[in-house]
Amino acid sequence: MxxxxxxxxxxxxxxxxxxxxxxxxxxxxxxxxxxxxxxxxxxxxxxxxxxxxxxxxxxxxxxxxxxxxxxxxxxxxxxxxxxxxxxxxxxxxxxxxxxxxxxxxxxxxxxxxxxxxxxxxxxxxxxxxxxxxxxxxxxxxxxxxxxxxxxxxxxxxxxxxxxxxxxxxxxxxxCISYSGRCLLSNYFTGRDANKGACTHPCRWKYSVVEEKRPGEYLPVYENERGTFIFNSxxxxxxxxxxxxxxxxxxxxxxxxxxxxxxxxxxxxxxxxxxxxxxxxxxxxxxxxxxxxxxxxxxxxxxxxxxxxxxGKPSEDAQIYDNNTYEQGYTYLGIVGKPNADGLYRMEQRNKFSVGEQIEIMKPNGENQIATVTAMRDEDGLPIESCPHSKQIFFVELDEGRTLDEYDILRRRENHPIALD
Structure with missing residues (x-):
C-alpha cells in the first residue's frame, strides 16, 4: 500500500x-x-x-x-x-x-x-x-x-x-507517567488528569521528607532553584x-x-x-x-x-537542574486584512512600538526583517505603541516589506523564561 x-x-x-x-x-x-x-x-x-x-x-x-x-x-x-x-x-x-x-x-x-x-x-x-x-x-x-x-x-x-x-x-x-495512567494531579489537588484538568505536578519542585521528621524538608540540590526530578x-x-x-x-x-x-x-x-x-x-x-x-x-x-x-531513554531525557523554557521569539500578533490606506489590521499579543525592528514570519518558510514605521488606532489616529492586550490597531512597515493575511509578527529574544 x-x-x-x-x-x-x-x-x-x-x-x-x-x-x-x-x-x-x-x-x-x-x-x-x-x-x-x-x-x-x-x-x-x-x-x-x-x-x-x-x-x-x-x-x-x-x-x-x-x-x-x-x-x-x-x-x-x-x-x-x-x-x-x-x-x-x-x-x-x-x-x-x-x-x-x-x-x-x-x-x-x-x-x-x-x-x-x-x-x-x-x-x-x-x-x-x-x-x-x-x-x-x-x-x-x-x-x-x-x-x-x-x-x-x-x-x-x-x-x-x-x-x-x-x-x-x-x-x-x-509526560513522566505511563500513557493513560497518571494519577498525580488527582492525588495532590483533586483535579483529574483523566478528566482534562491536569495541574502538571511533574513540573513542580520537590524536596525529601524523612519519616520521623515530618515537616522538615530536605532539599535535593541541583542548583540554587532546587531540583525538578520528574521534569521531562x-x-x-x-x-x-x-x-x-x-x-x-x-x-x-x-x-x-x-x-x-x-x-x-x-x-x-x-x-x-x-x-x-x-x-x-x-x-x-x-x-x-x-x-x-x-x-x-x-x-x-x-x-x-x-x-x-x-529504546529506553537515558538519564539525560530528564531535566534535573532547571525549570525554564528557552524562548527564541516573542509573539506580537497575526496580520489581518489591509484597510483603505493600505495599513494592516492587527490584534496585539505583546507590546511593540514605532521604530522597533521586528520579523515577519510567512507560511512559505520565508522570514523578513522589518521596521515599524507607523501605527494607528481603530479611529485612524497615530499611536507610538500598542500597550493593551488584544488591542486592535493598524501597522505600516518600512518600504519593500509586504504583508499578507495570516503572516505572523514576532520579535527576537535571547533569554529564558521560568515555567509556571
Missing amino acids: NRKVELLVPASSLEVLKIAVIYGADAVYIGGEAFGLRAKAKNFTMEEMAEGIAFAHAHNVKVHVTANILAHNYDLEGVRQYLTELENMKPDRPDALIIADPAIFMIAGEVAPHIERHISTQANNTNYETYLFWHKLGADRVVAARELSLKEIKEIRAHIPEEMEIESFIHGAM KDLCMIEHIPDMIDAGIDSFKIEGRMKTALYVATVARTYRKAFDDFFTSREQYEANMDWYREQIRSCTYRQFTTGFFY
Missing part, C-alpha cells in the same frame, strides 16, 4: 486553527467545550467548531475532535448528546473523533456513524493485539503509546491490516523523520493544544517543509537540517529528547 503521511497539528482556538491550516497542517485536532483532555485550553463552542471545520475543509485539511476523557456514569448521557450534535453538524461535520474510553467508543459508533473513530494514546496502546482489538470493533486509527520504540511500532505495522492507521507523536511535551525534556524528531516513516507511521502528531499561534505556526511550518523536502529527495531533507533546527529552536521549548523511540 502506498501510504500518504499526515501532519497533524493542534489548535486551541479558532484563530490557532486557521494558523495551523495556513502554515502546513494536513489535519488539525481540537477540543470542544466538554469531554476532552485539555479542560484549561480555550476550546471551541459548537459555532466556532462549525466555522473552523468549514475553513479547514475549504483548504483540504481534516479536523479531528477530542472526546478522550475516561468517563464516569454521570458523563455518559452528556457524551451521547454531544456526539449526536457533532454527527448532525451541517454542512460539515468533524472527520474523526479521538477516543480513549470503550463506552464513548461504542456510543460514537451508535450516534455518529459517519465520523471516523481514532483511539487516543490515553488508552495505553502498546502492542499489535490491542490494535487488532480496536480494529475489529471498528476503529480506523490507533495512537501509539509514547513508551513505544520505533522497532515496536514497526512490529505493530507488520501485524495489522494495511488499511489501519498508526498515529504517533513527533514533537512536543512528554520535550520530544523532537525533526532529525529522524526517515526512521519514523520507515516504521510505518501514517499520522505524525504535534503536541500542544495549550500553545500559542506563534508556536503552532513555527512547528507546523518547519515539519511541513521537512516532510516536503524528504519526499522530494533525501539529499534535500539533509541539506536543510540546519534550517529546521534553527526554526524549531526559535519557538518556546524546554530542551529536546527523542523519547522512547530508540
Whole structure:
C-alpha cells in the first residue's frame, strides 16, 4: 500500500486553527467545550467548531475532535448528546473523533456513524493485539503509546491490516507517567488528569521528607532553584523523520493544544517543509537540517529528547537542574486584512512600538526583517505603541516589506523564561 503521511497539528482556538491550516497542517485536532483532555485550553463552542471545520475543509485539511476523557456514569448521557450534535453538524461535520474510553467508543459508533473513530494514546496502546482489538470493533486509527520504540511500532505495522492507521507523536511535551495512567494531579489537588484538568505536578519542585521528621524538608540540590526530578525534556524528531516513516507511521502528531499561534505556526511550518523536502529527495531533507533546527529552536521549548523511540531513554531525557523554557521569539500578533490606506489590521499579543525592528514570519518558510514605521488606532489616529492586550490597531512597515493575511509578527529574544 502506498501510504500518504499526515501532519497533524493542534489548535486551541479558532484563530490557532486557521494558523495551523495556513502554515502546513494536513489535519488539525481540537477540543470542544466538554469531554476532552485539555479542560484549561480555550476550546471551541459548537459555532466556532462549525466555522473552523468549514475553513479547514475549504483548504483540504481534516479536523479531528477530542472526546478522550475516561468517563464516569454521570458523563455518559452528556457524551451521547454531544456526539449526536457533532454527527448532525451541517454542512460539515468533524472527520474523526479521538477516543480513549470503550463506552464513548461504542456510543460514537451508535450516534455518529459517519465520523471516523481514532483511539487516543490515553488508552495505553502498546502492542499489535490491542490494535487488532480496536480494529475489529471498528476503529480506523490507533495512537501509539509514547513508551513505544520505533522497532515496536514497526512490529505493530507488520501485524495489522494495511488499511489501519498508526498515529504517533513527533514533537512536543512528554509526560513522566505511563500513557493513560497518571494519577498525580488527582492525588495532590483533586483535579483529574483523566478528566482534562491536569495541574502538571511533574513540573513542580520537590524536596525529601524523612519519616520521623515530618515537616522538615530536605532539599535535593541541583542548583540554587532546587531540583525538578520528574521534569521531562520535550520530544523532537525533526532529525529522524526517515526512521519514523520507515516504521510505518501514517499520522505524525504535534503536541500542544495549550500553545500559542506563534508556536503552532513555527512547528507546523518547519515539519511541513521537512516532510516536503524528504519526499522530494533525501539529499534535500539533509541539506536543510540546519534550517529546521534553527526554526524549531526559535519557538518556546524546554530542551529536546527523542523519547522512547530508540529504546529506553537515558538519564539525560530528564531535566534535573532547571525549570525554564528557552524562548527564541516573542509573539506580537497575526496580520489581518489591509484597510483603505493600505495599513494592516492587527490584534496585539505583546507590546511593540514605532521604530522597533521586528520579523515577519510567512507560511512559505520565508522570514523578513522589518521596521515599524507607523501605527494607528481603530479611529485612524497615530499611536507610538500598542500597550493593551488584544488591542486592535493598524501597522505600516518600512518600504519593500509586504504583508499578507495570516503572516505572523514576532520579535527576537535571547533569554529564558521560568515555567509556571
